[in-house]
Amino acid sequence: MAKISVLAPQVANMIAAGEVVERPASVVKELIENAVDAGADAVTVEIRQGGAAYIRVTDNGCGMDPEDAQAAFLRHATSKIRYEGDLDAIRTLGFRGEALAAVAAVSKIDLFTKPPAAPSGFHVSIEGGEITEAGETGCPDGTTVVVKDLFYNTPARMKFLKKDSTEASYVEAAAEGAALARPSLSIKMIKDGKEGLYTPGDGNMLSALYAVYGRDFTRQLAALSGSQRDVQAGGFISRPSFSRANRGMQSFFVNGRPVRSKLLTAAVDQAYQGRLTGGRFPACFLSLSVSPSAVDVNVHPAKLEVKFAREREVFSAVYQFITAALDSADPLRPEPEEEREQPRSIQPEAPRRQEPVLKTGYRPRLFTFPESRPQGGEPLKSSGQIPYQTKFQAADAGKSPASPAKPAQPLQPAESEPPPALKPRGKEAPPRLEEPIAAEKPTDAPEFRVIGELFATYILVQTQDALVMIDKHAAHERMIYNRLRQAAGGGDGQTLLAPQRVSLSRREKEVLMENQPLLTQAGFGIEDFGEGALMVRQTPMYLEGEDAGYVLSDIAGQLLEGKTPRAESYEKILKSVACKAAVKAGGFTSREEQQDFVARLLADPQVRSCPHGRPVLFVLTRGEVEKQFKRTL
Numbered sequence: 001m002a003k004i005s006v007l008a009p010q011v012a013n014m015i016a017a018g019e020v021v022e023r024p025a026s027v028v029k030e031l032i033e034n035a036v037d038a039g040a041d042a043v044t045v046e047i048r049q050g051g052a053a054y055i056r057v058t059d060n061g062c063g064m065d066p067e068d069a070q071a072a073f074l075r076h077a078t079s080k081i082r083y084e085g086d087l088d089a090i091r092t093l094g095f096r097g098e099a100l101a102a103v104a105a106v107s108k109i110d111l112f113t114k115p116p117a118a119p120s121g122f123h124v125s126i127e128g129g130e131i132t133e134a135g136e137t138g139c140p141d142g143t144t145v146v147v148k149d150l151f152y153n154t155p156a157r158m159k160f161l162k163k164d165s166t167e168a169s170y171v172e173a174a175a176e177g178a179a180l181a182r183p184s185l186s187i188k189m190i191k192d193g194k195e196g197l198y199t200p201g202d203g204n205m206l207s208a209l210y211a212v213y214g215r216d217f218t219r220q221l222a223a224l225s226g227s228q229r230d231v232q233a234g235g236f237i238s239r240p241s242f243s244r245a246n247r248g249m250q251s252f253f254v255n256g257r258p259v260r261s262k263l264l265t266a267a268v269d270q271a272y273q274g275r276l277t278g279g280r281f282p283a284c285f286l287s288l289s290v291s292p293s294a295v296d297v298n299v300h301p302a303k304l305e306v307k308f309a310r311e312r313e314v315f316s317a318v319y320q321f322i323t324a325a326l327d328s329a330d331p332l333r334p335e336p337e338e339e340r341e342q343p344r345s346i347q348p349e350a351p352r353r354q355e356p357v358l359k360t361g362y363r364p365r366l367f368t369f370p371e372s373r374p375q376g377g378e379p380l381k382s383s384g385q386i387p388y389q390t391k392f393q394a395a396d397a398g399k400s401p402a403s404p405a406k407p408a409q410p411l412q413p414a415e416s417e418p419p420p421a422l423k424p425r426g427k428e429a430p431p432r433l434e435e436p437i438a439a440e441k442p443t444d445a446p447e448f449r450v451i452g453e454l455f456a457t458y459i460l461v462q463t464q465d466a467l468v469m470i471d472k473h474a475a476h477e478r479m480i481y482n483r484l485r486q487a488a489g490g491g492d493g494q495t496l497l498a499p500q501r502v503s504l505s506r507r508e509k510e511v512l513m514e515n516q517p518l519l520t521q522a523g524f525g526i527e528d529f530g531e532g533a534l535m536v537r538q539t540p541m542y543l544e545g546e547d548a549g550y551v552l553s554d555i556a557g558q559l560l561e562g563k564t565p566r567a568e569s570y571e572k573i574l575k576s577v578a579c580k581a582a583v584k585a586g587g588f589t590s591r592e593e594q595q596d597f598v599a600r601l602l603a604d605p606q607v608r609s610c611p612h613g614r615p616v617l618f619v620l621t622r623g624e625v626e627k628q629f630k631r632t633l
Helices: 009-020 024-037 066-071 084-088 099-105 164-181 205-213 262-272 311-328 472-486 506-514 516-522 545-561 566-581 591-603 622-628
Strands: 042-048 054-059 108-114 121-127 130-137 142-148 186-191 194-198 221-228 231-238 250-254 257-259 284-289 449-454 458-462 466-471 493-503 525-528 533-540 617-621
Touching (some): 009 099, 024 042, 024 054, 024 142, 024 164, 042 164, 066 130, 164 186, 164 194, 164 205, 164 257, 164 506, 194 205, 205 284, 250 262, 458 591, 466 472, 466 591, 466 622, 472 566, 472 591, 493 545, 506 516, 506 525, 506 533, 506 545, 516 566, 533 545, 533 566, 545 566, 617 622
Parallel strands (some): 250 284
Antiparallel strands (some): 042 054, 108 142, 121 130, 186 194, 231 284, 250 257, 449 458, 458 466
């Protein structure tokens, strides 16, 4: 009996759906691409319940006659290519002929289409890949596709969908990507009956960026353009004074197609090398035009990746274009607005009171400490055995294992001055390195002497019989994190004297407002401040108001991923706050600060690793040192 059989068309289509249709955003992407190929210059996308229940995409393109309307849902049916040679010169977005067939196999579809010259339109209903109804109908010029109950017949795929708000954010990202890739295309987004994104379609990428990210963000951008051999580029990049905690504001387009490319990402990173601090990323919206024969768009089932025939040339061109744009943009003096091309406003803006705009530059800070800390934890460990218990564990000397640890005395501030960590932060009271914290050393700290600092990152400490190297950022981060956790969700925050206005993308702002109770629990106080902006009136303790934008954009990225439950999201928020609030490696710290800091660390056995798991200190015993110098007996 033969073991090899040809799959039924329905099964083949469902397998294709697994490659092409990952989630509702995949459907929206494919339908927008079909609209662009049909000559549309305006598209409306409407979704309900994240798109899993309902998607409607309407365009004003050329429409289809009855014969094509039914043939479009057949597998490998396409109007974009006819011969083998066409694959070497693809100029359209959709060409595989699998998208509509794959979507139809796992959903219920209604299609309404009408060419401008036709007296009437045509309607096709499809369920599970089978046409259930077809006939003439009245409808406007163009094409409307309604997709209902996505994955209704494949429950295994349905369970992998995330919550509605997360799936809706993916749909919005697909619509935004299409708008930025094709600025001449006007896109309108409706989510659960509420209008959201709207781009004018005037052909200007800056207008599309304005619609997606808002006015404040577009002011941070510098124009980019260039031509080198077969590579032409245009777009916008952020000035070095603006950076992000992730790559969420980096988009690449090749011949009008949104793509992912490690090559282009590497070129951007290389161009910004030395201009941004570690762990920060620029915004970049780069549109490349290359010969269709010099790029392969057929390397990914969903056409999300491309491969360049001459990668070195593309990398070099992109690097030089960005470098030239950065060199021409003065980071200390923003370009005067009257000399800058202004995007057409989408809607008239209501007058707003002037608020200070968020600063993005890094400013060194001194150590700030929690008032109290949890007790217990692991004692210090070295690379070998520790023969100096009498010093590092002096607080526990003479106690039985069951005896509770003696709590360390909390740091007492000077009588006339509250601790800097507890002051409301604002323009009037910035922390200064010249003002070390006035306090007494904890009474249960072991004897030690600060020798100095290595690489402006590690504090070197001598005890009676060991050398201790302390990562000041990791240790300070753990101290702050422990204090925030100890607050147990009590909204341990500080009111800002000068509220900070933070510019975010549309999706970031939306997800933060949806999770406002979670942010309040962590100590943030935020308000909606109109298009593309939030007003921060309170931040968690130890976090500078000027750093709120960094942390909130990082939190928004984590929430948009939607991969962790609420409890874990809260923990991640605390870690982000602690990381940003902690003193930075490479920053100057005075000897007085180091002395007080080390006393606190050595007295607290819970500060032995940072919240991310990195070690806080390294212990080199006297015996290990003497062994290296051959002094052991």
